[in-house]
Amino acid sequence: xxxxxxxxxxxxxxxxxxxxxxxxxxxxHRAMYWYKQKAKKPPELMFVYSYEKLSINESVPSRFSPxxxxxxxxxLHLHALQPEDSALYLCASSQDDPGxxxxxxxxxxxxxx
Amino acid sequence: xxxVTQSPEALRLQEGESSSLNCSYTVSGLRGLFxxxxxxxxxxxxxxxxxxxxxxxxxxxxKATLTKKESFLHITAPKPEDSATYLCAPQRGANNxxxxxxxxxxxxx
Numbered sequence: 001x002x003x004x005x006x007x008x009x010x011x012x013x014x015x016x017x018x019x020x021x022x023x024x025x026x027x028x029h030r031a032m033y034w035y036k037q038k039a040k041k042p043p044e045l046m047f048v049y050s051y052e053k054l055s056i057n058e059s060v061p062s063r064f065s066p067x068x069x070x071x072x073x074x075x076l077h078l079h080a081l082q083p084e085d086s087a088l089y090l091c092a093s094s095q096d097d098p099g100x101x102x103x104x105x106x107x108x109x110x111x112x113x
Numbered sequence: 114x115x116x117v118t119q120s121p122e123a124l125r126l127q128e129g130e131s132s133s134l135n136c137s138y139t140v141s142g143l144r145g146l147f148x149x150x151x152x153x154x155x156x157x158x159x160x161x162x163x164x165x166x167x168x169x170x171x172x173x174x175x176k177a178t179l180t181k182k183e184s185f186l187h188i189t190a191p192k193p194e195d196s197a198t199y200l201c202a203p204q205r206g207a208n209n210x211x212x213x214x215x216x217x218x219x220x221x222x
Binding site for chain 2: 004031033041042043044045048050055056088090092094096098099101102103104105106107109
């Protein structure tokens, strides 16, 4: 089972709203990731959690706030977003060793209005 | 500065017409070179990881190869269901995939 589950699949939010994206994996992976993908562009790394601790933050604006409540769950809290933040947000997970396969979920489509 | 370039940007093939996709990279501390397939509106689907120059891996009609500066994804006798965007991603450091812009493949019946 190589499944990473993301909810919701689609989200529309206003610029003053607070919402969250959720991600879950049951593969025993200890590294979890958030990527952002704009249309016709490659995925861009936002955050990496390793053993439930934030290990990489690619200079992401503070209106995006990640959280890793336990080794199976990863959240991305959204607040005061801008229309240009509209994108596909991808969660991924892997074992925490370099070179290990990184598995992606189907993504959450976010539209900011 | 780390760089990864994929070519061509788009490729149209007739069904059965074999071809190759190129990924050129300059990445310090390379830990592995990943290939993914991505269908529109979906997350990337893992295909291969290559770790050292000279390594080759195959899966159905796909074969990936690696040199010190390039990786190739060879597609033999493609079918329409192979139509997708193919992404190359060198891994730099721990847990840090750096994606190329992809090759959008269309296979025409």
